Structures are given as structure tokens and as C-alpha cells.
Amino acid sequence: xxxxxxxxxxxKMFKTIAEAKEFAMVVTNELQGVTGADMVVxxxxxxxAALRDALTGSNLLLGAQNVHFAEEGAYTGEISPRMLTxxxxxxxxxxxxxxxxxxxxxxxxxxxxxxxxxxxxxxPIICVGEDLDQREAGQTFTIVEEQTRAAIAGVAxxxxxxxxxxxxxxxxxxxxxxxxAQDANEVIGHIRKTLAxxxxxxxxxxxxxxxxxxxxxDNIGExxxxxxxxxxxxxxxSLVPDSYVGLVRGAVTKEK
Ligand SMILES: O=C(CO)COP(=O)(O)O
Numbered sequence: 001x002x003x004x005x006x007x008x009x010x011x012k013m014f015k016t017i018a019e020a021k022e023f024a025m026v027v028t029n030e031l032q033g034v035t036g037a038d039m040v041v042x043x044x045x046x047x048x049a050a051l052r053d054a055l056t057g058s059n060l061l062l063g064a065q066n067v068h069f070a071e072e073g074a075y076t077g078e079i080s081p082r083m084l085t086x087x088x089x090x091x092x093x094x095x096x097x098x099x100x101x102x103x104x105x106x107x108x109x110x111x112x113x114x115x116x117x118x119x120x121x122x123x124p125i126i127c128v129g130e131d132l133d134q135r136e137a138g139q140t141f142t143i144v145e146e147q148t149r150a151a152i153a154g155v156a157x158x159x160x161x162x163x164x165x166x167x168x169x170x171x172x173x174x175x176x177x178x179x180x181a182q183d184a185n186e187v188i189g190h191i192r193k194t195l196a197x198x199x200x201x202x203x204x205x206x207x208x209x210x211x212x213x214x215x216x217x218d219n220i221g222e223x224x225x226x227x228x229x230x231x232x233x234x235x236x237x238s239l240v241p242d243s244y245v246g247l248v249r250g251a252v253t254k255e256k
Contacts, residue, residue: 009238172213217246
């Protein structure tokens with residue numbers, strides 16, 4: 001089963017509108033005509049409209065970093081799925097460990113957000129991953145399994161096939177310490193096995209699972225050469241145009 005790799009930049013709380021436009025100008029030019037990977041930029045809400053315009057006609061796709069699960073309502077400061085689709089957003093990161101740690105995101109809200117996103121044709125990038133204590137206690141498989149089960153509870157197989165899952169070990173985020181490619185491959189293999197149990201093998205084989213955590217242009221090739229790893233969710237290295245281009249080039253030239 002071949003799955004198109006997906007390289008997604010998670011800009012987190014970086015870049016003003018002007019900086020986002022500058023990035024788009026350089027990157028769209030450099031990546032013109034490049035195929036073989038889905039290229040996504042998950043920008044802050046404030047930069048989405050300008051980026052949509054700057055990316056029009058390019059092969060880059062727009063993503064957001066969070067969404068609320070309600071259609072609309074009295075939720076001060078929140079953004080609904082329909083507000084995102086109206087802006088041309090195609091992907092949305094859900095359940096990033098920073099949101100779980102700092103903004104009270106739970107397995108339950110992740111699941112609600114997944115349902116709300118799918119209903120509005122937004123493709124969720126669902127983040128799962130263990131922290132250092134859990135890894136050292138040998139709980140990695142259990143944690144990713146529980147988070148995956150909770151995130152997709154009640155999602156039908158035909159809808160689930162569209163999902164993207166990002167395995168991001170928390171201890172590898174922004175630390176310069178990446179998981180080894182073999183290790184990430186094993187955990188991602190376990191996530192796929194979990195998906196096969198919950199859904200079915202064919203659907204599990206279609207779901208793309210990324211690795212995230214200190215991915216750079218010079219190590220992305222190792223990760224993508226692994227049988228189970230279908231892309232990367234990248235923070236720091238996705239912010240600099242040359243580096244983003246390097247990530248995509250590293251992904252499309254990988255050999256499986
Ligand atoms: O959190 C991440 C992507 O969502 C990873 O961040 P870094 O690539 O900066 O380690």
C-alpha cells in the first residue's frame with residue numbers, strides 16, 4: 001500500500017502576517033512543480049487569510065493548529081470548523097502535546113474536535129505521544145494506543161481513512177533529541193496495529209502516520225525511509241524557508 005508522504009510545518013505561535021507572506025513568496029517559488037508529497041503549512045489563525053492568497057496557485061496546502069468542536073456559540077476566543085473551511089484551510093492539528101499541557105486539551109475534547117472537523121471536511125492531524133517518564137516506565141505503546149483509541153472513537157472507517165496521525169514523543173519536541181528512526185517506526189507500527197484493531201486492516205493501511213520531534217532537513221530522509229513513517233510534523237525547522245524546502249526535498253527523494 002503506497003501512501004503519499006505528508007510534510008506539515010507547525011509554526012506554533014510564530015510569524016506575523018508580513019513574515020508569513022515573505023515565507024510563502026520564497027517557498028512557493030522554490031517548490032514550484034515539485035510533486036510526490038503533500039506539503040502543508042499550519043499557521044497561526046491571524047496569518048491564514050493572507051497565506052491563502054499567497055499560496056493560491058501553488059502546491060502548498062493550508063493548515064490550522066487548533067479548532068473548536070462546536071458549530072458556533074458563546075465560546076470567547078475560539079474558532080469553529082466552518083470559519084476555517086471558509087478560509088481555505090484543509091488540515092487542522094488536533095491534540096498537540098502543547099495544547100494538552102497548557103490549554104487543558106483532553107482525549108475527550110480531541111475526539112469531539114476530530115468529529116467536528118471531519119463533518120466540515122477538514123482533515124485532522126491528530127497528535128499522540130508519550131512524555132519522558134512514561135517512556136522510561138516502558139509505557140510508550142500503552143499511551144499511544146490509549147490516545148489513538150480515544151481520538152477516533154465513533155469515527156467510521158470510510159472517514160477514518162482520511163485522517164493523519166502524528167506520533168510526537170514529547171521529550172523530542174524542540175529539544176534537538178529526536179527519536180531514532182527505527183524506534184519511531186516501531187511505535188508507529190504499533191499505532192497502525194491499533195488502528196487495524198479499531199477499524200480494519202485496509203483502512204489502517206491507508207491512514208498516514210507522521211513522526212514529529214526535532215525533524216530537520218538532514219534527518220528527515222532517515223525517518224521517511226522507514227516502512228511505517230509517512231511524513232513529518234515539523235516545528236522549528238519549518239519556519240525558515242530554505243529549511244522547509246529542504247524538508248520537502250528530503251521527503252520526495254527518499255527511497256523505501
Ligand atoms: O511539536 C512539533 C511539531 O508539532 C515538533 O517541534 P520541533 O520540530 O521544533 O521539535
